[in-house]
Amino acid sequence: MKQKPDIIVVGGGPCGSYSAYTAAKLGAEVLVCEEHEEIGAPKHCAGHLNISSLRRLGLHVPRDTVENEVRGAVFCSPSGKQFVLRCRAPVTYVVDRELFDKHLAELAMKAGVQYRFKSRVKSLILDSGSVNGVAIKGEDGNRESIEANVVVDAEGCSSKLLKETDLQGLRGSMMVKGAQAEVDRVEDTEEDMVEVYLGNKVAPGFFAWIIPRKDGSAKVGLATETGDPRKYLRRFMEKHPVASEKLKKSRTTYTSFHPIPLAGPIPKTYGDGFLVVGDAASQVKPTTGGGVIFGLTCAKEAGEVAYEAVNTQNFSEAFLSRYQHRWKRLIGFDLAAMLQMRRMLNSLSDSRMDGMIDLCTKLGIDNVLEKVGDLDFQGRSLIPMIRYPGALAVISYFLFSWLTSTTK
Numbered sequence: 001m002k003q004k005p006d007i008i009v010v011g012g013g014p015c016g017s018y019s020a021y022t023a024a025k026l027g028a029e030v031l032v033c034e035e036h037e038e039i040g041a042p043k044h045c046a047g048h049l050n051i052s053s054l055r056r057l058g059l060h061v062p063r064d065t066v067e068n069e070v071r072g073a074v075f076c077s078p079s080g081k082q083f084v085l086r087c088r089a090p091v092t093y094v095v096d097r098e099l100f101d102k103h104l105a106e107l108a109m110k111a112g113v114q115y116r117f118k119s120r121v122k123s124l125i126l127d128s129g130s131v132n133g134v135a136i137k138g139e140d141g142n143r144e145s146i147e148a149n150v151v152v153d154a155e156g157c158s159s160k161l162l163k164e165t166d167l168q169g170l171r172g173s174m175m176v177k178g179a180q181a182e183v184d185r186v187e188d189t190e191e192d193m194v195e196v197y198l199g200n201k202v203a204p205g206f207f208a209w210i211i212p213r214k215d216g217s218a219k220v221g222l223a224t225e226t227g228d229p230r231k232y233l234r235r236f237m238e239k240h241p242v243a244s245e246k247l248k249k250s251r252t253t254y255t256s257f258h259p260i261p262l263a264g265p266i267p268k269t270y271g272d273g274f275l276v277v278g279d280a281a282s283q284v285k286p287t288t289g290g291g292v293i294f295g296l297t298c299a300k301e302a303g304e305v306a307y308e309a310v311n312t313q314n315f316s317e318a319f320l321s322r323y324q325h326r327w328k329r330l331i332g333f334d335l336a337a338m339l340q341m342r343r344m345l346n347s348l349s350d351s352r353m354d355g356m357i358d359l360c361t362k363l364g365i366d367n368v369l370e371k372v373g374d375l376d377f378q379g380r381s382l383i384p385m386i387r388y389p390g391a392l393a394v395i396s397y398f399l400f401s402w403l404t405s406t407t408k
Contacts, residue, residue, distance in 0.1 A: 005031040005114075006310040008134055008148040010121045010161060012039050014104050014292055015278030015299040016154035021108035022303025028310050030113045031146070032105075033136055035120040039105040040098030044258040045292065046180060046211055046219050047097040048194065051090060053293040057300065061093060062103055067213045068094040071192045072366075076242060077357035078199030078350035085366045090192065094211055094219070124151065124164050130272035130315075131165070149315050150306045153276045154299070157259045162276065167268050170282050174263035174342070176206050176289070179229035180221030181237070183250035186212055197222075197236070197243060198357070199350050206260075206289065208236050210243060220247065223260055223289060225346075230257065260289040264339040269298075269327070270320040277302045283327070286335070286342035294335070298327040 009020045012034035020030045036042075048070070054061060069090035075083040105115065118139035125133040125145055133147035153161050159169040189195065189212050197208040205225030212218045220243075224232050237247050261282040269276045277283065278295035285294060305323040309315050348356070360366070 004147050005029045006148065007031070007150045007152060007306050008033060008146060009152045009154055010134065011154035011156060011278075011280075012036075012101075012105055012115060012117075013154060013156065013278065014101055015295040016152070017101070017104040017108045017113075018296050019152050019154060019275075019277055019299040019303040019306070020113045021104065021111050022300050023307045023310075024108060024111040024113045026304065026307040028307045030108075031148070032108070032113055032115045033119045033121050033134065033146075034115060034117050037118050039115075040101035042256060043097045043254070044178075044180075044256050045097060045290075046209065046221060047093075047095040047100060047292075048211055048290070049093050049095055049292055051093055053297075054093070057293075057296055059296070061095060061100065065095050065099040065103060066093050067096055067215075068211075069192060070094060070194055070211075072194075074190075074193055074195045075357060075360075076195065076197045077354045078201070079354045080242065081354055081357050081361070083357045083360045083366070084193075085369055086193065092194075094213060121155070121161065124161055124274075126164065129166065131274040149273065149313075150309055150320075151274050152302055152306060153274065153280050154278050156279045157261060159280060162266075162280065165271055165274060167271060167274075167276065168266050170261050170266065170280075171263045174205075174225070174261070174286070176223040176225045176260050176262060177229045178206075178221060178223035178258050178260050178289070179233040180219055180256050181233060181252045182254040183218050183220055183247060184253055185216050185250050186210060186218040186220075186246050187249060188246050189218070195243075197240065198353050201350070202236055202240065203232060205346055206262075208233075208240075208243070210246065217253075218250075220250075230255075260284065260291075262286040262289060262339075262342055264335055269324050270317060272317045272320075273315045275302045275306060275320060275323050283331070283335070286339045287345070294331050297330055301326040301330070 006028040007023050007030045009016045009032045012032050016032055020032050024030045070092040071090055072086035119136045121134045122137050123135045124131050125135060131151045134151060135143055135145050137143055155161060162169040191212055195210040202208050203222040203224050206223040208222035210218055210220050222233055222236055236243055238244055261284050264286060265282050269281045277299050279291050283294050283298045284291035302323055309319055
């Protein structure tokens with residue numbers, strides 16, 4: 001690689017590696033600065049990914065990365081009522097996030113991307129508001145400045161670099177704190193079904209989950225907008241009337257903690273010589289907290305636009321704004337719709353949530369969701385659902401519950 005790379009990507013997570021891979025495949029010289037000593041560590045999210053969305057992105061997931069194939073979900077209401085959504089074929093993969101992240105990094109390296117590990121980016125190099133590179137603290141502890149034409153910020157939720165620009169960072173509102181444990185065994189679960197537990201006592205502002213693996217182990221987690229997620233997770237595993245029975249013989253082998261932004265994307269994801277992608281831009285589904293698929297979708301656009309800027313030698317804010325136009329065209333409507341759904345869900349009392357789960361079961365909404373639902377593009381799924389009377393009744397109940405809760 002030449003002394004000055006065309007593009008520097010901050011962060012070697014999925015979004016960083018995929019944006020780097022995309023730009024390098026087109027012909028750009030790309031350097032990824034990763035603060036940890038290896039890709040994929042520490043692990044954070046559950047790694048529950050939509051198969052059809054991975055195919056849309058053209059990503060083949062190696063078999064040794066897939067821990068399970070899931071056909072559906074069991075939703076458990078606050079009072080214990082269940083709504084079961086089961087599809088005929090697998091709809092999601094449970095992946096080992098460390099191996100998945102490494103796979104994306106290997107794709108990038110094969111395309112010519114260089115990685116610098118143990119290289120924490122301390123600040124941006126700014127000249128009259130334009131980003132011209134980064135200052136890093138290397139493995140030897142010394143600071144070094146590296147110039148580049150474009151910097152892609154894929155640092156995650158820390159938003160450290162965003163604070164140095166004029167861009168608005170992540171909003172503290174609707175930021176939930178997640179905690180997840182990996183356990184060695186779980187009992188009385190269906191191998192190909194995830195379990196979702198709802199209720200303000202279980203996980204205020206979000207939900208809890210049990211995601212089984214084929215080997216009998218599982219990922220158990222939750223997120224909460226208030227309090228300590230570790231305490232909520234311990235109580236869920238030890239005291240929940242249903243979950244505790246399934247986990248009573250389990251031993252925790254790994255734990256992780258991480259914030260999840262649910263407030264929708266930041267208003268502006270570009271500047272002079274600068275692009276923001278993934279969790280750093282809050283390109284995360286507000287309903288489920290999933291950020292990998294939408295993040296990869298945006299990372300692809302970031303890589304392409306960064307390459308186009310290099311190819312035309314135009315690194316201005318005006319030119320780089322095409323990145324935001326493109327990702328908004330792809331996922332903007334769905335993010336906006338899911339943000340409203342999240343606000344409505346947060347407003348529901350446990351009794352209203354019970355009522356909605358009960359209604360979904362009685363009206364056969366599982367059949368409707370299998371026909372027209374999309375796990376990632378949930379906003380556009382609402383449009384065809386309106387054709388079905390049962391689904392329309394549930395949506396009406398949902399809206400009525402929200403309206404009555406906000407007008408009290």
